Amino acid sequence: MDFEDSKEEAAFRAEARAWLEANVPAKDEWAHLGEVEAAKLWQKRKYDAGWACIRWPKEYGGRGGDAIQQVIWGQEESKFTTPPSVFAIGQGMAAPTLMAYATEEQKARFLPKLASGEEIWCQLFSEPAGGSDLAALRTKSEKDGDDWVINGQKIWTSGAHYSDFGILVTRSDPTVAKHKGLTYFFLDMKSPGVEIKPIKQISGGANFNEVYFTDVRIPDGQRLGAVGQGWQVALTTLMNERASIGAGGMPVNVKNTMALAQRVQLNGRPAIEDGNVRAKLAQWHVQEAGLKYTSYRTMTAMSRGQTPGPENSIGKLVGAPKAQDMAAFCMDLMEESGAIWDPALSEEAGIFQLCYMSSPGLRIAGGTDEIMANIIAERVLGLPQDMRADKGIPFNEVPTGSS
Amino acid sequence: MNFEFSEDAELLREQARGFLQQNCPPSAVRAVLDGEQSYDAALTAKIAEMGWNAAVIPEEHGGLGLSYYELCVIAEELGRAAAPVPFSSSVYVATEALLAAGSDAQKAEWLPKLAAGEAIGTFAFAEAAGQRSDLGTRLANGKLSGVKLPVPDVDAADFAVVLTGGDGGSLALVDLKGSGVQAEPVRMVDFTRGHSRVTFDGADAEALGASGQGNATVDRLLDRAAVLFAWEQVGGADAALEQAREYAMGRYAFGRPIASYQAIKHKLANMYVKNTLARSNCYYGAWALDTNAPDLPLAAATARVAGIEAYHFASKENIQTHGGMGFTWEFDCQFHYRRSRLLAANIGSLNLWQDKLVSALEQSSAA
Ligand SMILES: Cc1cc2nc3c(=O)[nH]c(=O)nc-3n(C[C@H](O)[C@H](O)[C@H](O)COP(=O)(O)OP(=O)(O)OC[C@H]3O[C@@H](n4cnc5c(N)ncnc54)[C@H](O)[C@@H]3O)c2cc1C
Numbered sequence: 037m038d039f040e041d042s043k044e045e046a047a048f049r050a051e052a053r054a055w056l057e058a059n060v061p062a063k064d065e066w067a068h069l070g071e072v073e074a075a076k077l078w079q080k081r082k083y084d085a086g087w088a089c090i091r092w093p094k095e096y097g098g099r100g101g102d103a104i105q106q107v108i109w110g111q112e113e114s115k116f117t118t119p120p121s122v123f124a125i126g127q128g129m130a131a132p133t134l135m136a137y138a139t140e141e142q143k144a145r146f147l148p149k150l151a152s153g154e155e156i157w158c159q160l161f162s163e164p165a166g167g168s169d170l171a172a173l174r175t176k177s178e179k180d181g182d183d184w185v186i187n188g189q190k191i192w193t194s195g196a197h198y199s200d201f202g203i204l205v206t207r208s209d210p211t212v213a214k215h216k217g218l219t220y221f222f223l224d225m226k227s228p229g230v231e232i233k234p235i236k237q238i239s240g241g242a243n244f245n246e247v248y249f250t251d252v253r254i255p256d257g258q259r260l261g262a263v264g265q266g267w268q269v270a271l272t273t274l275m276n277e278r279a280s281i282g283a284g285g286m287p288v289n290v291k292n293t294m295a296l297a298q299r300v301q302l303n304g305r306p307a308i309e310d311g312n313v314r315a316k317l318a319q320w321h322v323q324e325a326g327l328k329y330t331s332y333r334t335m336t337a338m339s340r341g342q343t344p345g346p347e348n349s350i351g352k353l354v355g356a357p358k359a360q361d362m363a364a365f366c367m368d369l370m371e372e373s374g375a376i377w378d379p380a381l382s383e384e385a386g387i388f389q390l391c392y393m394s395s396p397g398l399r400i401a402g403g404t405d406e407i408m409a410n411i412i413a414e415r416v417l418g419l420p421q422d423m424r425a426d427k428g429i430p431f432n433e434v435p436t437g438s439s
Numbered sequence: 440m441n442f443e444f445s446e447d448a449e450l451l452r453e454q455a456r457g458f459l460q461q462n463c464p465p466s467a468v469r470a471v472l473d474g475e476q477s478y479d480a481a482l483t484a485k486i487a488e489m490g491w492n493a494a495v496i497p498e499e500h501g502g503l504g505l506s507y508y509e510l511c512v513i514a515e516e517l518g519r520a521a522a523p524v525p526f527s528s529s530v531y532v533a534t535e536a537l538l539a540a541g542s543d544a545q546k547a548e549w550l551p552k553l554a555a556g557e558a559i560g561t562f563a564f565a566e567a568a569g570q571r572s573d574l575g576t577r578l579a580n581g582k583l584s585g586v587k588l589p590v591p592d593v594d595a596a597d598f599a600v601v602l603t604g605g606d607g608g609s610l611a612l613v614d615l616k617g618s619g620v621q622a623e624p625v626r627m628v629d630f631t632r633g634h635s636r637v638t639f640d641g642a643d644a645e646a647l648g649a650s651g652q653g654n655a656t657v658d659r660l661l662d663r664a665a666v667l668f669a670w671e672q673v674g675g676a677d678a679a680l681e682q683a684r685e686y687a688m689g690r691y692a693f694g695r696p697i698a699s700y701q702a703i704k705h706k707l708a709n710m711y712v713k714n715t716l717a718r719s720n721c722y723y724g725a726w727a728l729d730t731n732a733p734d735l736p737l738a739a740a741t742a743r744v745a746g747i748e749a750y751h752f753a754s755k756e757n758i759q760t761h762g763g764m765g766f767t768w769e770f771d772c773q774f775h776y777r778r779s780r781l782l783a784a785n786i787g788s789l790n791l792w793q794d795k796l797v798s799a800l801e802q803s804s805a806a
């Protein structure tokens with residue numbers, strides 16, 4: 037074990053940094069653009085120079101690099117202010133699923149455009165009656181000639197409004213046990229019969245959507261996995277979701293919390309000198325460092341070709357509530373001013389307040405805290421599942437409450 | 440021992456709850472959240488008609504002369520409803536400041552108007568991020584200068600009690616409608632409670648209480664206000680628990696109500712425990728407030744710390760219990776998540792009150 041860059045790694049890092057220094061767009065080059073245009077501008081520039089999707093094979097638009105290079109690239113890129121990515125779902129979740137289940141032709145058609153950012157993908161999994169209980173989804177798929185006809189509703193679909201394609205899990209057979217009757221597709225979001233309605237979230241924006249399907253036709257060729265095998269395919273997607281979310285940095289962290297504690301007073305001294313503040317910072321550093329080094333261990337395992345297992349649930353389970361706690365703590369440090377959420381007046385343009393208002397979503401998106409803890413208990417530790425009212429019976433006989 | 444509210448107070452609670460269900464349903468909170476107004480003016484007027492502003496103002500000044508138990512009950516119900524009204528700033532702080540430090544003339548001028556709902560007051564203590572020190576605002580020769588931020592309820596208020604700097608600090612009473620006062624709205628985490636940045640540029644003002652006594656007076660005022668804020672927090676925390684309970688009973692996952700999962704049961708049980716500890720501490724706070732007990736600083740800090748923690752926990756875990764729905768603008772979970780943060784900041788944070796609590800403990804163990 038060592039953390040020094042090897043000679044090759046150091047050379048890679050230097051090359052990456054040199055390229056970034058010369059090519060990261062200045063803020064005024066993209067500040068006036070919309071979120072999607074700005075993200076596309078940056079992604080395309082990386083792609084054209086061979087810096088997109090470091091670990092993907094070159095023929096799919098990647099760099100053909102390894103996991104360590106991916107980490108080094110991430111470290112170097114994060115030192116710059118770049119347009120926020122809108123490609124996490126497409127590159128982090130749809131792409132690995134396509135790599136595992138799509139035809140060669142499809143991979144050649146779709147992966148390079150995912151890498152270049154020309155096409156954006158969304159994840160059409162959750163439904164009003166199926167969030168944590170994803171396998172309770174009801175959107176119906178029926179075979180009709182060479183097509184499937186889709187009817188139903190998805191909800192919470194992040195980025196559906198700007199996506200070109202989506203990955204979709206449907207119920208093709210309601211008469212068998214719930215995990216057995218699912219079938220997985222991808223589709224063009226511009227298909228006739230797809231209707232997208234934005235949902236406003238408590239943090240103010242409307243990044244997620246309701247998506248309605250009315251007699252939407254999908255060619256059978258866009259099915260991923262066998263008919264009835266949709267749950268297994270979905271798990272491939274979800275496992276990769278863990279890997280991509282767990283690695284993400286949080287807007288409020290030990291660094292900016294510490295800087296704040298150095299600026300404000302508590303009991304007549306800089307807050308950073310206060311014992312309670314120090315104890316909190318220590319706790320949060322233990323969590324941050326623990327997650328970082330856990331992700332290094334995961335990366336090392338991935339570099340040996342292993343897929344990230346359920347133990348990766350720890351990243352989100354620790355990271356999301358931590359972001360919420362830290363945001364509240366920082367607002368407390370500002371006393372009365374902590375409740376001001378005004379970019380012109382708030383410390384760091386209101387990042388603490390924004391994090392307070394968006395962190396509840398982090399604790400829910402991609403599997404709630406409770407589901408993450410269940411995954412660790414059941415899939416990692418092997419503890420028995422809860423008593424289940426939905427096992428071994430046909431889906432259409434499972435109790436559903438009022439809905 | 441009798442550790443209960445009087446029948447009169449319980450009757451008032453029933454009446455207050457019914458009144459707010461009728462006049463401050465979630466749609467009223469939402470109207471302020473989504474609208475241009477910084478508070479619900481119609482509700483504010485109706486509350487004044489109910490006499491709530493007058494509750495503890497002595498009869499000689501046009502008030503009802505009720506006990507603080509009644510005001511605690513009102514605070515709890517306002518908190519439960521997340522009412523978007525300029526009440527706490529006026530009733531728990533500005534009115535109390537006049538009662539505690541006002542001259543006879545000042546009391547005669549403002550208290551009858553406050554009692555009748557013809558005037559609303561607010562307070563302006565803070566100036567910048569972090570704890571108060573070296574305040575820049577000054578009163579000299581009847582003129583007030585300086586910048587206060589954030590000041591609650593300026594849109595509704597007629598006057599403000601302002602803490603100025605200098606040795607020991609001093610309080611000033613300033614007419615907000617007069618010249619030399621400029622207010623700009625400031626967006627808060629809770630959009631349903633208007634706050635502003637107020638610039639005083641030689642505004643006409645008078646001293647409230649003796650010069651150099653401001654900090655000491657504010658400390659006593661905040662002890663009193665803390666009990667009332669804590670009651671609002673307990674009301675809000677219970678409302679959040681009830682929302683969570685109701686949703687958990689009706690929402691199914693894996694063929695069962697989510698309420699049947701232990702993770703959810705324990706979450707709700709933990710809310711109940713925190714709320715109950717806070718409520719009981721608030722009972723003691725109410726007694727200490729009403730009797731002006733020597734123990735008030737400890738009782739107030741205990742209620743405040745418990746109130747902040749209970750409301751924070753209940754409001755965030757209520758969202759969590761609702762899953763994705765809890766994160767939507769359309770659902771009402773956000774009301775309490777926003778309000779809990781505002782109330783936690785309004786009269787000084789958890790850190791400050793934890794410190795006050797332990798100082799009070801030290802004092803009582805030294806006595
Ligand atoms: C910001 C955001 C973005 C999202 N983006 C997407 C997206 O792009 N695509 C997509 O498909 N989905 C997306 N989602 C949906 C997300 O995956 C679901 O919201 C999540 O899985 C929870 O489902 P639910 O909302 O139905 O909550 P529910 O499943 O109804 O959960 C309600 C509560 O019950 C608890 N609970 C449920 N089952 C159990 C159990 N067995 N044991 C203990 N507790 C339990 C939950 O933890 C939660 O506290 C997004 C959600 C958010 C908030």
Ligand SMILES: Cc1cc2nc3c(=O)[nH]c(=O)nc-3n(C[C@H](O)[C@H](O)[C@H](O)COP(=O)(O)OP(=O)(O)OC[C@H]3O[C@@H](n4cnc5c(N)ncnc54)[C@H](O)[C@@H]3O)c2cc1C
Pocket residue numbers: 167168169170171215267271274275276277278345346401402403404407411415693
């Ligand atoms: C948003 C979201 C994200 C999720 N992310 C992950 C994740 O990253 N990793 C993860 O393991 N699960 C993940 N899950 C699934 C989770 O582990 C539970 O399977 C699910 O929440 C409840 O499962 P169930 O009762 O529907 O299926 P179960 O009844 O638990 O299982 C149904 C079938 O799937 C099989 N199965 C379930 N999980 C696995 C697995 N990990 N490997 C092999 N077979 C499996 C079971 O053996 C069984 O045959 C996620 C779920 C959601 C809603």
